[in-house]
Amino acid sequence: MPKRKLLGARDRVGAPALFRGVRGGTSGRLPVNVPSCLRTMLVGLGLVLPAEAIAAPAMARPPAQWISSGDMVSLALVLGAISAAMISALWLMRERARLETRNGELEYALGEADARNARYQSLLVDKDRRIAVWEGVGTPVELIGALPNEIGAPVDDAGFLAFGRWLEPRSAARIEQAIDRLRADAERFDLVVETARGQIVEAQGRVSGGRAFVRFVALANLRAEIAELRIENDRLAGALERTEGLLDALDTPVWMRDETHRLVWVNHAYAEAVEARRPTDVLAHGTELLDTRARQRIGAETMPERPFAETLSTVVHGDRVFYEVVEAASPSGTAGMAANATALENAREELARTLRSHAETLDHLATPVALFDQEQRLSFYNQAFQRLWGLETGFLDAHPGNGEFLERLRAEGKLPEPPSWREWKERILAVYRSLEPHSHLWHLPDGQTLHVFANAHPQGGATFVFDDLTEKVDLEARYNTLVRVQGETIDHLAEGVAVFGTDGRLKLSNPAFRALWGIADDQAEPGTHIRDVAGACRASDPEGTSWRSFSGIITSFDDERRTSEGRTELTSGIVLDYALVPLPNAQWMATFVNMSDSVRVERALTDMNEALRKADALKNDFVQHVSYELRSPLTNIIGFTDLLRSETSGALNDRQSDYVDHIATSSSVLLTIVNDILDLATVDAGIMQLDLAEVDLSAILDEVAEQMGDRLKEAHAELAVAKGRGLGRIVADPQRLKQILFKLLSNAASYAPEGSLIRLDCAREGQAAIFTVSDSGPGIPADVLKTVFKRFETVDHDGRPRGAGLGLSIVDSFVSLHGGDVAIESGPGEGTTVVCRIPSAETARAQASG
Incomplete structure (x- = not known):
């Protein structure tokens, strides 16, 4: 790297201004007595002109004079400034060297930091994790790393942070709620x-150095399975919590039991x-809702594949x-609930009673x-229905289909035969597909x-009602016939008939x-007033x-109209019975x-009745007289x-003894008959x-039994x-009383x-x-049973003699007395079986009534 000059252009332009003030407006020349070294330095600095530039003019000037004190002061100032500038230049040169050394050290440290950063970046950036870093509130998020493609996470930052x-x-x-708490309250999380x-993705939220970061890690293998199980556990725990909350809010008792059938959870409805x-x-107390027998039954019938369900x-x-108790079983225990079905049971009972009442009502209808149910099968029929069609009970109770029922009636010839049976x-069965009722008129073969x-x-x-219109049709025909012949009928009546209206x-x-x-006829025309009649x-x-x-x-205004009857005799000798009958309207x-x-x-019959009464009295006198006269012989x-x-x-031989026995028996029978007639x-x-x-x-029963011994032996009973x-x-x-019992037992022995x-x-x-006297004889037919208490009524059976038929008549008479x-x-x-009820008399003696 090239080294920079310690003194810049700004420093170079300061010196000429200074020396211009020193020269005092000269053309940049120094006095001639300035040392050459100083001149050379000033020329190098550009403060004065070189010697060659000022040589020619100098030839024409006069010789130099000595420097004054003002010039010396100026020169001293210039020399001080030059010294300060040289010192500053030296200091700047030394500082520049130091800065260049420091810059080199910083450049080296920066290179090392970039290398370390690259190494760290290579460690963080892989396909299994992605980190989101927030420097502070309001600062953008920085995302580092990436997740596997199968995760489905967007690659762009905005899409990734849109977790939904x-x-x-x-x-x-x-995750959104956890990140909010992490950035706001520094609350760490592991989700x-x-x-x-x-x-499955693991999210870890931490705060470090004033930064909040969340690391998203794609899990695999065992950790993924553990995470899945954790998620499933959280889901199930949440579902269980929600389920228990829902069950607890129900007003239906719900319970859970462990494998030992001990209660482990109940809701508030159960507790209530x-x-x-x-x-x-x-x-804590193991309080049970159902009794022991019901719980034992539930435990015996509840299976994992078949829950218990019963009322x-x-x-x-x-x-x-x-x-309505439902309990389901699982390997870890059982769970059950009981829905209140009291109203339902009451409704069912009421419905059953209503159905029974309706069935009984329908069954008694004529x-x-x-x-027929929704499957068109017979579900109910009344007795009138069975009588109408004459079908056996077994066929009807088998719930035949409606079509099968019609085919059966057709096969037995009980239905009309239409041109097209199908x-x-x-058309008959279309009622099941119709919203409107159907009405048909059947003319059966039997009329x-x-x-x-x-x-x-x-x-x-569907419901089928069969209204028998046979009588109605017949009545209508008869009514029409009666209407047609009414005039003829009334006209040919032997009785006189006249009908008057409300106006008389x-x-x-x-x-x-x-x-x-x-x-x-003209005096009885319709419309003639009753006064005129x-x-x-x-x-x-x-x-x-x-x-x-x-x-x-007829013309009265009484609210209550009654039939009036009577008899009147006309001047012609005709006797009329009249009746005034109120009619409608x-x-x-x-x-x-x-x-x-x-x-x-009537008069003749009255005379005849008097004669018969006298004859009956004569008959009674005759019977009474004859009975007394017969008794003596x-x-x-x-x-x-x-x-x-x-x-x-004297002794009798066997034949004579038999004759005497027959005489004695016949005499006793005849005496009994005479006594009965007399009674x-x-x-x-x-x-x-x-x-x-x-x-x-008790004594009279013993006496009667003893006296009836011979009679019963004869009857072999x-x-x-x-x-x-x-x-x-x-x-x-x-x-x-004994005579009543003798007659009843004799009658039973006879049959x-x-x-x-x-x-x-005998009972009290x-x-x-x-x-009560009962026998196991042949019985009495129903038509004869109505006349058994009449006199001289007997019933023959298997040729055995029966007597005069007065026994039950006497019994009836004596019991009535x-x-x-x-x-x-x-x-x-x-x-x-003959039952006699004889009350105890209140007086010591009573007069019999006829």
Whole structure:
């Protein structure tokens, strides 16, 4: 490097100005007595002219004079200035040499620094890291290094610092917040962020020497995996925190359990449900929401591949609450939640009750109804629907499709046969694709006419209502026929008919009316007032009392109109029964029936009825007389028969003994019949009295069973007596009570199969005794069951003798006398059960009523 002169041009121009002041305006010449060395130096400095330049003029001047004192002062000043300039020049030369030495040292140090900087730069600049350096607030950032291309980071500075372009949004937000805190508060950080391409980058923020710098390092292999795991852990931790926060904000109880089924986390809704102050209290005490049995069931049924989901009930705050419990299992434990389903369960129950009510309502409707679901399959039908089509229950309960149902009806010939079956069927099934209801009229082969109303459901499916119009059509036809023949019918009635309007004017009348009252046709024209009609009828009713009464009723303004009936007799001898009937629209109909013949017949019937009453009394006297007259000879026959059987008059051979036994048996039967007839006649006459007394029910049952022993042996049957608890006593006629039981047991023995069992049960019901006699006989047909209590009604079975048919009549009469009732239950092949209820009498004796 060339050395610079220590004295510059500025220094060189200062000396001439100084010497000009010294020369005092001369032309640059010095006195001649100036030393040559000084002259030479001044000439070199350019302060004076050289000698040759001033030699010629000097020849012409006069010789020099000696230097004055002023010149000496000037010369001294010049010499002082020259000395100072020479000293300064020497100092400057020495400083320049020192500066040149220093510059060389600095240039060497700069070279060394550049070398070190290059070495450091080579260490920092690689493809795995990039550093962002901020000198201070408001200074631009300096970026050093680069990241791999697969990271996806922009190369330019502005694009790199726009982290949202190449980092995942959550990571971009985190790194921006961390850099702000680093530059503002010198808060260092170490973050692992994720790029939009899924790569992992480590970001380290530091502050050193007043500078903030962030180093971005692309991670690889194990560090990348660790960083990924850290990111995943942070993500999962954040997700878990958000999930727990969300679950904790729910009003649905949520819980988590470890592998030992111990609660490890619950939300506030769970704590509130178990009446705990905080979730930590629940975990500390292990308070459970569900009972032990429910938890055991959940633990047994919960699988990793199949979560538990079912509605369970528990008690919350003293109320029964239904929860939709869902619990899922994992290797680390289980998690569950319980959604309050009480309202849903109540709604389901209400819906089920409503559906059952609707089903029951529809099932009791006389109109056939069928419901098809969204798959066009039969989901409901009522009994009227099944009766209408006559289909078996198995087919209907199999939920056939609508098309299958129509095909079945067609195959059985129950549907009309249209010209094109396919088009007709498609038209019927089009209701499922329509928003409007469909209406069809089916004329069935059996003569029925159905109005089919089909309505599609908003959720799918359709409802079919089959309205039987057969009767309606028939009624309409009949109505039209009646309308057509109404005039003919009324005109040909034997009864007189007249209809009056609200204004009292005649609307219509028939010929019978005019004939009965003897008026002409023009006097009963429609529109004739009732006063005029009454005047026309004056010939048959001179006093007009009947028509005044009719007019008062028809033209009255009473709010309550009632039917008025009566009888009137005309001057012609005709007896009329009249009826004034209110009609709709405030009209009245007057009907007149000629009762002349009926009156005569009535009188004849009255006379005949009197004669029959007397005949019935004569019959009762005859039956009573004959019964008493028959009893005496029968008593003698029975007495003599017993005498013959006792062998007092001599021994009898076997044939004679058989004859005597037959006589005794027949006599007893005849005596029983006579006694029964006498009892019935006494009851009919109303003169039978009950001999009331306290009756021991248990004792009377034993007595009846003992006395019925022989009769049951003859019938080859057995008797079982069942006594209820606390029978005690009742007030009744003991003889008639035993007679009731004898008749019931005899009747059962007559019909019971050989070897069968007849039961006699007695129980106490308040103040009444209940006697039940049942057998396993052939039973009584339904048509005969209505007449079993009538006299002389018997039922033959397998040819066995049955008696006179008075037993149940006597039972009914005697039970009625006691104020009780008797009922019989029977059926073919089901045996017969007779139940008698006999209340305890309140008085010691009661008079029987007829």
